[in-house]
Amino acid sequence: MLTARRLRPVALALALVLPLTAVPDAAAATRYRVQRLVDGTALHSPNGIALAPDGRLLTASLASETISTVDPRTGRTHRLVGPRDGRSDDLAIAPSGEILWTDPVGGVVKGRAPDGRIRTVARDLPGVNSIAFDRSGTHLYVGQLTFADALWEIDPAGQAAPRLVARDPGGLNAFAFGPDGMIYAPRSKHGEVARVDPRTGAISVLAQGFRQPVSVRFDAKNRLYVLDGATGQLVRIDPAGAKHTVATLPAADDNMIIAPDGHAYVSNMADSSVSRVNLDTGAVSVVTSSKLAFPADIASDGRTLYLADATALRTVDSRTGAVGEIQRRLSSSLEFPSGISVTAAHFVLTSELIGSVQVVDRATGKVVREVHGLDNPADAVELADGSLVISEPAQGRLLHAVGETVLPLAENVGAPTGLAVTRRGTVLAADAGGRLFEVAPASGKVVERAAGLGGLRAVAVRPDGSAVVLDVIGRRVVSVQHNGKREVLARGLDVGYLRVPYARSGGLTVGPDGTVYVAADRDNAVDAIRKTRG
Known part of the structure; x- marks a missing residue:
């Protein structure tokens, strides 16, 4: 300073x-x-990852300020949104097909319509990082990390002011909604996975002992998975909170998405990579990577x-x-x-x-x-x-x-x-x-x-x-x-x-x-x- x-x-x-x-x-x-x-490759240091309706992967990059598409079969990449509009850390797909993403540095949430138009959805949210719709696709939530610590519900239309759900929840990174309507989130400041009530902000701890949990997702069978970015471990958590390691990937994994076919796609920002993990067998294959x-x-x-x-x-x-x-x-x-x-x-x-x-x-x-x-x-x-x-x-x-x-x-x-x-x-x-x-x-x-x-x-x-x-x-x-x-x-x-x-x-x-x-x-x-x- x-x-x-x-x-x-x-x-x-x-x-x-x-x-x-x-x-x-x-x-x-x-x-x-x-x-x-x-x-090297054309994909630069991916952070967030999402699955587009056409089956392609979408990656967000904070360092290169770019949103890219990745073909999960060939690893071929294409720049969708470039600097600076593409500065992003996490993304979500609206039912309309609009891509929404967070820009922690700018403190804004932006959106790109299917016709390519870009708009600002929410402002004045420094450090805004994680983003997810609830399972109905109508309610949108974002979490602040780094420059602030809070959980907000924001209006996808950008009309209503954000609603504060929880102040200082512990650094909620990439989160997902469970079948019970609750938010399941990594608490990065505590090395925990927690359940958060999106109405009241009440928090209950589900699992502990992670070094740097970065992403929580559910598969099609509603099984809960956690990605630890510091250790590279992809862990399944059973309803009682017990942990089972499915696969271990390189450190600096930043996010994941689970496809309907039971494969997780994991982004790694230090290797400019996307890996595919078979959640039943633990087998890992690389879609794309770079030295x-x-x-x-x-x-x-x-x-x-x-x-x-x-x-x-x-x-x-x-x-x-x-x-x-x-x-x-x-x-x-x-x-x-x-x-x-x-x-x-x-x-x-x-x-x-x-x-x-x-x-x-x-x-x-x-x-x-x-x-x-x-x-x-x-x-x-x-x-x-x-x-x-x-x-x-x-x-x-x-x-x-x-x-x-x-x-x-x-x-x-x-x-x-x-x-x-x-x-x-x-x-x-x-x-x-x-x-x-x-x-x-x-x-x-x-x-x-x-x-x-x-x-x-x-x-x-x-x-x-x-x-x-x-x-x-x-x-x-x-x-x-x-x-x-x-x-x-x-x-x-x-x-x-x-x-x-x-x-x-x-x-x-x-x-x-x-x-x-x-x-x-x-x-x-x-x-x-x-x-x-x-």
């Missing part, structure tokens, strides 16, 4: 701006080649690549492309990483969704420092003295976090996104408006290095001290020399999935040999841009 607010004068040294010289793309094309190092979930940024320590993979912290071998994992959501304290930088001792992870920065000890994996209360931070770097510089593009500023104190370092600097530390200890900042500028942490002095670079998301420092930037609007990587000379190293890259209201996903870093590595977020992939011989 910002503990003090004190304006610091910013010196815009425009007289020092160096002229730029464009280099023809043909010259760069003969010197660099793009190699796909890690391949990467939604790589929003990338960093390097000179040996290994590290990815802020939306719902996981991952490694990539820069030679072989082998993917490893350090942490994932739910089974650790990891938030939703969208920005990453690395030092000898720490990972510095930025979460735009949560509005936070986490500093993680590389040796232990423990979070050693957190900064919360930020406004959509894009990136953060740790300086030699242990302080942090954080970019807030929505506020047009850089912040300096020293101990518990967070103060503005440079203001009115456009929309600063990616950051990098130079050899001199200054900070390079990529402005989404196309500028590259340098800031001295001690004084806040700002010097523009280049302009007209497109829609910038990220910057990195090359071995010779020059810079490379990622222009996600132009889908290219540009080198910027000390004298201001520019060179396009590669174009046509699969980057920039989130770019409204500014560049928000995709990243780049540089290896010790000068190879540029790109987080190709559109394809859940990683590319290497290598210099060719001759």
